[in-house]
Amino acid sequence: MATRSRRCCRGGICFLRWTTESIGGVGMRCPCGCGDTIELLVAAETKPRWDVTIDEVRRPTLHPSVWRQKGCRSHFWIRRGRVHWCW
Numbered sequence: 169m170a171t172r173s174r175r176c177c178r179g180g181i182c183f184l185r186w187t188t189e190s191i192g193g194v195g196m197r198c199p200c201g202c203g204d205t206i207e208l209l210v211a212a213e214t215k216p217r218w219d220v221t222i223d224e225v226r227r228p229t230l231h232p233s234v235w236r237q238k239g240c241r242s243h244f245w246i247r248r249g250r251v252h253w254c255w
């Protein structure tokens with residue numbers, strides 16, 4: 169296992185392997201309350217992958233939406249650190 173540095177941001181969303189230049193992944197507690205941890209890879213060579221942008225007050229925006237294929241099957245967007253549900 170690679171060593172991870174965690175840096176929590178707003179809304180319970182944590183960035184994994186955070187450096188000032190790049191973010192290797194994003195981890196968060198599933199916002200539906202099921203208790204699962206979601207980890208998303210944002211490294212360029214992985215699939216599926218997500219794009220993460222951080223605004224000036226460190227609020228993350230994820231693209232595309234997160235759609236869990238197992239467990240609670242939550243489907244939501246993260247925009248500016250907030251969860252927007254897709255119903």
Ligand SMILES: [Zn+2]
Nearest residue numbers: 198200202240
């Ligand atoms: Zn869930």
